[in-house]
């Protein structure tokens with residue numbers, strides 16, 4: 001479990017993929033093992049970010065352009081990185097993030113039409129280059145995800161089956177472009193099976209990261225800049 005110190009792990013995937021369910025369980029599990037865990041969710045996670053979240057998810061804001069949307073997600077993320085993520089990594093915590101730049105690449109990129117290069121470059125500006133060690137992608141088909149979601153859908157969730165199909169493809173193309181930096185999980189299975197797959201996959205990826213860095217975890221202070229993920 002000390003391999004998790006100063007690691008930055010993102011849980012991501014389409015709406016209704018069950019990422020938050022597994023996120024909560026993994027955060028609880030890691031804390032029970034004595035790990036210092038910093039949990040963040042997007043958009044939001046800070047006072048400023050929650051205000052941005054309100055604007056983004058308001059069903060009244062139908063006039064919002066996809067470029068404006070992308071920049072608002074990045075603005076919320078910029079605040080989150082500086083206020084919570086960087087300080088947590090510096091003190092040696094495991095940062096667990098429910099969504100990050102991978103979401104913007106899937107929703108505003110592959111599904112929304114913005115170029116992945118523009119999003120990646122904006123992401124570097126927003127985060128100052130603070131990128132995750134690993135992105136766990138909970139993969140689910142649109143029909144299964146739609147069945148799981150509540151009938152009270154927010155603005156992002158109301159966008160329809162074709163949009164959500166493209167979102168899924170957006171996540172899969174990120175995984176294909178850089179499988180080492182991602183853990184792809186079949187999230188259509190029962191929660192208990194998803195959980196077991198997640199634990200097994202994370203253990204393997206943490207081994208890979210330790211081997212890559214040649215140590216148990218990243219040093220708590222002045223962590224080295226992470227490699228910037230290739231745009232899919």
Ligand SMILES: Nc1ncnc2c1ncn2[C@@H]1O[C@H](COP(=O)(O)OP(=O)(O)OP(=O)(O)O)[C@@H](O)[C@H]1O
Pocket residue numbers: 013014015016017018019020021022148149187188189190191192194
């Ligand atoms: N493996 C699973 N099988 C069936 N139902 C599930 C599974 N995982 C989660 N659920 C249920 O599906 C719904 C959505 O789960 P959850 O909130 O974890 O998804 P999410 O990916 O975080 O969605 P969102 O992007 O909307 O936040 C919840 O009602 C949850 O109980």
Ligand SMILES: [Mg+2]
Pocket residue numbers: 019020021098
């Ligand atoms: Mg969620």
